[in-house]
Amino acid sequence: MLSKKNKEAFFNPLSKDNPVLVQILGICSALAVTASLEPAIVMGISVIAVLAFSNVIISFLRKTIPTNIRIIVQLVVVAALVIIVQQILVAYNYDVSKKLSVFIGLIITNCILMGRLEAFAMHNTPWPSFLDGIGNGLGYTMVLLIVAFFRELLGSGTLFGFHVIPQWCYNHGYMDNGLMILPPMALITVGVIIWVHRSRNKELQEN
Amino acid sequence: MEELNLFIKSIFIDNMIFAYFLGMCSFLAVSKNVKTAFGLGLAVTFMLVVTLPINYLLNKYVLQEGALTWLNSATGIDFSSVDLSFLALILFIAVIASATQLVEMAVEKFSPSLYASLGIFLPLIAVNCAILGASLFMQQRDFGSAGTAMIYGAGSGIGWWLAIVGIAAIREKLAYSDIPKPLRGVGIAFIITGLMGIAFMSFLGIRLG
Numbered sequence: 001m002l003s004k005k006n007k008e009a010f011f012n013p014l015s016k017d018n019p020v021l022v023q024i025l026g027i028c029s030a031l032a033v034t035a036s037l038e039p040a041i042v043m044g045i046s047v048i049a050v051l052a053f054s055n056v057i058i059s060f061l062r063k064t065i066p067t068n069i070r071i072i073v074q075l076v077v078v079a080a081l082v083i084i085v086q087q088i089l090v091a092y093n094y095d096v097s098k099k100l101s102v103f104i105g106l107i108i109t110n111c112i113l114m115g116r117l118e119a120f121a122m123h124n125t126p127w128p129s130f131l132d133g134i135g136n137g138l139g140y141t142m143v144l145l146i147v148a149f150f151r152e153l154l155g156s157g158t159l160f161g162f163h164v165i166p167q168w169c170y171n172h173g174y175m176d177n178g179l180m181i182l183p184p185m186a187l188i189t190v191g192v193i194i195w196v197h198r199s200r201n202k203e204l205q206e207n
Numbered sequence: 208m209e210e211l212n213l214f215i216k217s218i219f220i221d222n223m224i225f226a227y228f229l230g231m232c233s234f235l236a237v238s239k240n241v242k243t244a245f246g247l248g249l250a251v252t253f254m255l256v257v258t259l260p261i262n263y264l265l266n267k268y269v270l271q272e273g274a275l276t277w278l279n280s281a282t283g284i285d286f287s288s289v290d291l292s293f294l295a296l297i298l299f300i301a302v303i304a305s306a307t308q309l310v311e312m313a314v315e316k317f318s319p320s321l322y323a324s325l326g327i328f329l330p331l332i333a334v335n336c337a338i339l340g341a342s343l344f345m346q347q348r349d350f351g352s353a354g355t356a357m358i359y360g361a362g363s364g365i366g367w368w369l370a371i372v373g374i375a376a377i378r379e380k381l382a383y384s385d386i387p388k389p390l391r392g393v394g395i396a397f398i399i400t401g402l403m404g405i406a407f408m409s410f411l412g413i414r415l416g
């Protein structure tokens with residue numbers, strides 16, 4: 001159930017083999033939804049769900065899919081799952097689904113999905129594939145949350161919409177940095193996170 | 208004038224990379240030298256110009272609420288309340304994937320020199336978020352005609368092209384600079400893209416006509 005290999009499939013993506021920081025996959029959506037924490041969490045959960053289930057489905061089908069058309073089969077499975085997620089969001093959390101707008105749809109072209117399906121689910125049994133999906137999804141969500149935490153805290157002084165920077169700071173001249181909310185700062189934040197991550201994991205550094 | 212405005216806006220202000228981060232994966236992976244970056248930019252622009260009008264027509268005559276009313280007189284059934292827009296994702300991605308395949312075959316047959324320069328990039332494009340993203344934005348924005356959608360596609364594509372060639376040129380020069388080790392490669396590419404994004408923000412508020 002939880003052999004060494006399965007544990008690796010689950011824990012490696014959290015730091016050593018993180019999909020965003022190390023494999024540089026799925027950046028598109030990782031940056032666009034991180035202006036505040038709430039959409040980031042919803043996006044993370046959606047990606048975990050789609051990734052885990054598409055991994056399982058493709059892993060079940062892996063022996064019957066002809067190699068020539070596997071990309072299309074994978075795309076269709078992922079697209080169907082994304083539509084389910086999108087409809088659930090529209091039904092139960094309309095505000096957030098408005099905020100995420102097209103980015104839920106763009107989970108389909110999230111490179112993490114195609115990457116994991118190609119590299120893992122096509123060669124492994126359903127249970128490790130499921131763990132791999134959850135692990136990669138969590139690794140992705142973690143980065144999303146770190147970026148969103150700093151952007152929301154520094155950009156609007158709130159966390160999950162609650163004011164956390166006390167009023168006396170503002171009275172003494174502290175100002176929210178509006179630049180953090182704007183798109184370019186997401187890139188710079190991720191750049192800095194990669195910097196920190198690579199200085200702690202020396203084997204990842206490039207020459 | 209309206210179209211020109213949309214064109215300029217989609218190149219500079221609503222730039223796919225700097226404003227929406229679409230197509231970042233290939234943007235970072237293929238921007239190590241200017242020549243390949245140029246090829247990929249060309250391929251992306253080309254695919255946007257081809258797929259956006261198709262998806263526009265699909266959205267207008269099949270997917271939208273009431274889009275199927277043109278079937279009414281032929282079949283005698285009232286289609287005006289049918290709303291298929293939840294199928295948009297799956298149809299758009301199917302159009303993009305098959306268009307990629309068709310364009311690849313057509314280019315290979317009619318223009319071997321172009322095929323040689325685009326070559327490996329064409330198949331990659333099916334999973335480039337910039338293409339699907341542009342189709343989804345197009346669906347949200349309600350353009351007036353397929354021509355307008357095509358102009359939007361061309362503008363977004365050229366904006367993406369500009370961005371990737373720009374970053375590739377900077378990264379080529381960076382080979383000679385002394386960057387802290389952990390920041391080398393991807394890290395610095397992210398930060399430069401961010402700085403370029405801030406520069407592009409100076410185009411905000413441009414309005415023509």
